[in-house]
Amino acid sequence: MELMADLALVLVAALSGGILAHRLGQPLIVGYILAGVLVGPFTGGPTVVGVHDIEALAELGVVLLLFSLGLEVSFRELAPVRAVALIGGTIQVLLTMLLGVGLGVGLGWEWRQAVWFGGLIALSSTMVALKTIQAQGRLGTLSARVMLGILVVQDLAVVPLMIVLPELSDSAGDFTKVALAAGRAALLLGVIVLFSTRVVPRLMKFVARWNSRELFFLASLALAVGVGYVAYRFGLSMAIGAFVAGLVVSESDYAHQALSDVAPLRDLFGMLFFVSVGMLLDPALIWQQLGSLSAVVVAIVIGKGAILALVVRAFGYWNVVPLAVGLTLFQVGEFAFVLARVGQSSGALSPEVYAMAMNAAIITMTLTPLVSGQVPAIYARFWPRVDRETHEASNIPSRGLDSHVVVAGAGRVGRTVADALTRMKLPFVLVESDDRRVQHVRDAGQPVIYGDATQAVVLAAAGIAHARAILVTVPAFADVRNIVAAVRRLHPDLPVIARADSSDAVRDLYALGIQEVTSPEFEAAIEMTRQAMLHFNVPAAEVLSMASAIRHERYLQADQTGLALMSQLNAVARHLDVDWVSVAAGSPLEGRTLGELRLRATTGASVVAIVREGALTSNPDGNVRLERGDLVAVMGTREQTAAFAALRLGKPGGAETAAGAD
Numbered sequence: 001m002e003l004m005a006d007l008a009l010v011l012v013a014a015l016s017g018g019i020l021a022h023r024l025g026q027p028l029i030v031g032y033i034l035a036g037v038l039v040g041p042f043t044g045g046p047t048v049v050g051v052h053d054i055e056a057l058a059e060l061g062v063v064l065l066l067f068s069l070g071l072e073v074s075f076r077e078l079a080p081v082r083a084v085a086l087i088g089g090t091i092q093v094l095l096t097m098l099l100g101v102g103l104g105v106g107l108g109w110e111w112r113q114a115v116w117f118g119g120l121i122a123l124s125s126t127m128v129a130l131k132t133i134q135a136q137g138r139l140g141t142l143s144a145r146v147m148l149g150i151l152v153v154q155d156l157a158v159v160p161l162m163i164v165l166p167e168l169s170d171s172a173g174d175f176t177k178v179a180l181a182a183g184r185a186a187l188l189l190g191v192i193v194l195f196s197t198r199v200v201p202r203l204m205k206f207v208a209r210w211n212s213r214e215l216f217f218l219a220s221l222a223l224a225v226g227v228g229y230v231a232y233r234f235g236l237s238m239a240i241g242a243f244v245a246g247l248v249v250s251e252s253d254y255a256h257q258a259l260s261d262v263a264p265l266r267d268l269f270g271m272l273f274f275v276s277v278g279m280l281l282d283p284a285l286i287w288q289q290l291g292s293l294s295a296v297v298v299a300i301v302i303g304k305g306a307i308l309a310l311v312v313r314a315f316g317y318w319n320v321v322p323l324a325v326g327l328t329l330f331q332v333g334e335f336a337f338v339l340a341r342v343g344q345s346s347g348a349l350s351p352e353v354y355a356m357a358m359n360a361a362i363i364t365m366t367l368t369p370l371v372s373g374q375v376p377a378i379y380a381r382f383w384p385r386v387d388r389e390t391h392e393a394s395n396i397p398s399r400g401l402d403s404h405v406v407v408a409g410a411g412r413v414g415r416t417v418a419d420a421l422t423r424m425k426l427p428f429v430l431v432e433s434d435d436r437r438v439q440h441v442r443d444a445g446q447p448v449i450y451g452d453a454t455q456a457v458v459l460a461a462a463g464i465a466h467a468r469a470i471l472v473t474v475p476a477f478a479d480v481r482n483i484v485a486a487v488r489r490l491h492p493d494l495p496v497i498a499r500a501d502s503s504d505a506v507r508d509l510y511a512l513g514i515q516e517v518t519s520p521e522f523e524a525a526i527e528m529t530r531q532a533m534l535h536f537n538v539p540a541a542e543v544l545s546m547a548s549a550i551r552h553e554r555y556l557q558a559d560q561t562g563l564a565l566m567s568q569l570n571a572v573a574r575h576l577d578v579d580w581v582s583v584a585a586g587s588p589l590e591g592r593t594l595g596e597l598r599l600r601a602t603t604g605a606s607v608v609a610i611v612r613e614g615a616l617t618s619n620p621d622g623n624v625r626l627e628r629g630d631l632v633a634v635m636g637t638r639e640q641t642a643a644f645a646a647l648r649l650g651k652p653g654g655a656e657t658a659a660g661a662d
Helices: 002-023 028-039 051-072 075-106 111-121 126-135 142-169 175-208 213-233 238-250 255-279 283-288 290-314 321-328 335-345 351-372 375-382 412-423 435-443 456-461 477-490 503-511 520-535 540-554 561-575 638-649
Strands: 405-408 428-432 448-450 469-472 496-499 516-518 578-582 606-612 615-618 631-635
Touching: 002 028, 002 051, 002 255, 028 255, 028 351, 051 142, 051 213, 051 238, 051 255, 051 335, 075 111, 075 142, 075 290, 111 142, 111 335, 111 351, 126 142, 126 321, 126 351, 142 175, 142 238, 142 321, 142 335, 175 213, 175 238, 213 238, 213 255, 238 255, 255 335, 283 290, 283 351, 290 321, 290 351, 321 351, 321 375, 335 351, 405 412, 412 428, 412 435, 428 435, 435 448, 456 477, 469 477, 477 496, 477 503, 503 516, 503 520, 516 520, 520 540, 578 638, 631 638
Parallel strands: 405 428, 405 469, 428 448, 469 496, 496 516
Antiparallel strands: 578 631, 606 615, 606 631
């Protein structure tokens, strides 16, 4: 029960710390680390008794973190910036390590401790950097692409550092021993990769055939821990083996599913890991280091930021890119905690250096949004005449975007809409922040803006000021709400068509003033009802009426004009062979009732709907009088609808229609 009591205490503390960090706009890991300090052995109040038990569970968090890292590594992201990422990123890691060695020697540390410190501060935080550039709307810019490439290389650098630094810290070791250890590790990893590429894909395919999420999850977890254990038995850490396993799976068709299954468990045990990091921090030692800690933080912000900016500039990147990279990637990252735990558990890292590195990481992570947010102001101050950075875009017409539709989200719904608009040769642009989806859209030759549609700069790049409408196809209500809010600030009168994932979301979206809301859940129910009624040979007019009634009942909107119009048009188009015909000035139809026209007797066609000034009347009776500008839905065979069109024109044989079926 002691372990259960400790877990309960850790979970409550982590929840409290996470909520506090979220409210303050900080990464959750900062809250977890602070929670660890509060329940650790160096502070008063409730304290974890079995610290070593929590640390043992935290080791699984490290394994899952590295496995997820391997799954998420995208070498395709390196392709556009491979030179600055692979070569420049490596140079940056080495130069930052030298900076750390200099700081450590200046503080009077032994050289091995200084090397460890340099390795710790060389790594930046992928999580913090991504969150920062997303919040600033710079995800689709060239500087963001360069940052992502460098971050991938930094994450990969964790593996050799975890191999080399412990050997280097051995008092009996020398560079020959380090080289031999690196060679042995490379050989073992090569064997693991060979085994994984031959066996793992077949294993995952075999398990996937059973269509069991539980078995697939167990297979993913067994792969991460199993390969990690093999690596451990041969002298490497479990985390390195798990990373290689993730790297192999990332190139298969099962990477996304494996990541989605493992992610909750990774987050749980990752939380335990960061809490265990906090339990090792002594507030009294922090107080003693306060002066030197301040100097180290300033040196890291300025020194590492300058190194990043100069490296990026040396590879030919101009304008705002070096400045943005330097002021966004200067922090010490989350994998420094993983590396520090390796040093701490092996006895290679002294408590003083450990505390200095961890505290510097927490402070620099906290400073990142504030410092990175100054990039536009600094750039405008010193380079006022240079164009601002543009977002990455593909297949945009040379004449630019005008009178088009913006489609926010390139998932299944967004791509379906885009494909339909492409076939109809109607102008549109997709906005998407997922790199894989952007690549698919780009390969299909469709126009796309890479960025977050909740950001004003991204919407501006998508030509929101000149758009006809925006279709928000993302499913999450929070994302839809944020996108709509951003659109309203830029273009208050722009028509918005949004997707709702629940009945509550439908109501809330209408409350935001959205013209049309579509719920896949409701539409599927309506379509299935329609199909059922057809099997009972229910007349078409009654089917249409029932679909209309369901929509009015389910879609909770006070003014349903726009919604009824769109949904009714779609229902008619799916169920009936109809033409939409306009009543022009001077037409024989103008000013006459349907009863007077006797359309059924003269043409064989039937009027099933009339749209007048944006309002739709379904199944009109004989007393309805047609007026100029009416849009009339005519049901019948092609000959019958052609006869109606001829009647509209006042001459026989004509079949012109003012509008085609939707």
